[in-house]
Amino acid sequence: MSFIPLGVLAASGAGGGGSFESIATAVGTGSSGTITFSSIPSTYKHLQIRATAISADTDSYYMQLNSDSGSNYAWHRLVGAGTAAVASGSSSTTSMSISGGNSTFPRGAIIDVHDYASTTKNKTVRTFTGIDQNTAGNVTLYSGLWMSVSAVSSISIILNSGNFDSTSVFALYGIKG
Amino acid sequence: MAATYEAIATQTLGSAAATITFSSIAASWTDLRLVLSGVTDGSGKAIRFRYNGDTNINYSYTNIAGNGSSAYSNRAGASYILTNDGTSTTAPSLIEIDIFSYASSTYKTCLCTGSEDQNGAGQLVKTVGLWRDTSAINSISIFVSSGNFATGTTATLYGIKAA
Numbered sequence: 001m002s003f004i005p006l007g008v009l010a011a012s013g014a015g016g017g018g019s020f021e022s023i024a025t026a027v028g029t030g031s032s033g034t035i036t037f038s039s040i041p042s043t044y045k046h047l048q049i050r051a052t053a054i055s056a057d058t059d060s061y062y063m064q065l066n067s068d069s070g071s072n073y074a075w076h077r078l079v080g081a082g083t084a085a086v087a088s089g090s091s092s093t094t095s096m097s098i099s100g101g102n103s104t105f106p107r108g109a110i111i112d113v114h115d116y117a118s119t120t121k122n123k124t125v126r127t128f129t130g131i132d133q134n135t136a137g138n139v140t141l142y143s144g145l146w147m148s149v150s151a152v153s154s155i156s157i158i159l160n161s162g163n164f165d166s167t168s169v170f171a172l173y174g175i176k177g
Numbered sequence: 178m179a180a181t182y183e184a185i186a187t188q189t190l191g192s193a194a195a196t197i198t199f200s201s202i203a204a205s206w207t208d209l210r211l212v213l214s215g216v217t218d219g220s221g222k223a224i225r226f227r228y229n230g231d232t233n234i235n236y237s238y239t240n241i242a243g244n245g246s247s248a249y250s251n252r253a254g255a256s257y258i259l260t261n262d263g264t265s266t267t268a269p270s271l272i273e274i275d276i277f278s279y280a281s282s283t284y285k286t287c288l289c290t291g292s293e294d295q296n297g298a299g300q301l302v303k304t305v306g307l308w309r310d311t312s313a314i315n316s317i318s319i320f321v322s323s324g325n326f327a328t329g330t331t332a333t334l335y336g337i338k339a340a
């Protein structure tokens with residue numbers, strides 16, 4: 001298991017047994033806006049990332065798989081920002097949008113990559129995320145598509161600008177099927 | 178050493194009770210997850226929760242919900258975080274609460290799902306909650322806005338440990 005040293009600290013699994021295993025953890029450094037998990041083994045059925053993150057105000061987070069920066073993604077979202085439920089989406093994009101940031105209040109996210117090791121199916125990503133800023137904030141459900149039948153071997157979460165601070169934690173888990 | 182995903186404690190009510198509390202939570206994991214299933218002794222009640230016995234207005238939440246005819250979003254500051262407000266005496270509410278980095282020295286963010294279907298009514302609520310306190314969470318109390326959880330209501334607290 002290897003990692004790109006761009007604001008990433010990682011270690012091998014904290015404890016296994018059972019069907020839900022910790023693969024690796026990345027912690028923000030304050031000097032990088034990219035978190036990458038690479039060399040992900042194909043030995044699980046699904047992947048889950050659990051994250052809490054602080055970054056500069058209004059930073060947007062994006063996800064790319066296998067370093068693919070082509071127009072091979074699409075996404076839809078349902079957003080509640082305290083007044084109304086709003087739906088939107090985008091197709092043929094160069095990444096999946098997964099959330100936005102704040103410099104004071106932590107954003108929480110659970111990102112599921114289903115059937116990630118399949119070599120016959122495109123990949124679906126589901127994100128449940130939210131940030132409450134005590135009179136502002138939003139809760140969002142995302143569905144993302146990566147139009148590739150390649151097994152997912154790396155996941156990058158990228159800030160539009162700025163850096164993840166040192167309290168930001170991204171934990172990758174494997175779920176056995 | 179804490180396992181990756183383990184049940185910390187389970188409580189199943191042998192008699193009706195207004196509150197279920199998990200206390201003395203060790204700082205051994207990265208995240209916590211609380212799952213509750215149960216009915217209440219009256220309909221249309223709210224299920225709420227708070228941390229460390231803090232009853233001050235140190236919480237806020239934003240949600241998005243659907244009730245079969247409309248989708249909507251609300252926000253509030255309160256002395257608790259709301260998971261849903263449409264309980265039933267017969268159709269169990271399913272509540273899932275994910276608390277991130279609960280032992281950290283930052284404010285605490287959680288994501289919640291509250292749902293029940295009552296065969297002609299019901300709702301699904303997704304919530305983000307904030308506790309504006311940098312203390313480690315060592316207790317969680319989940320409670321009904323009035324009245325009680327019914328006998329048989331069960332709640333389990335899980336710990337999730339990152340590498």
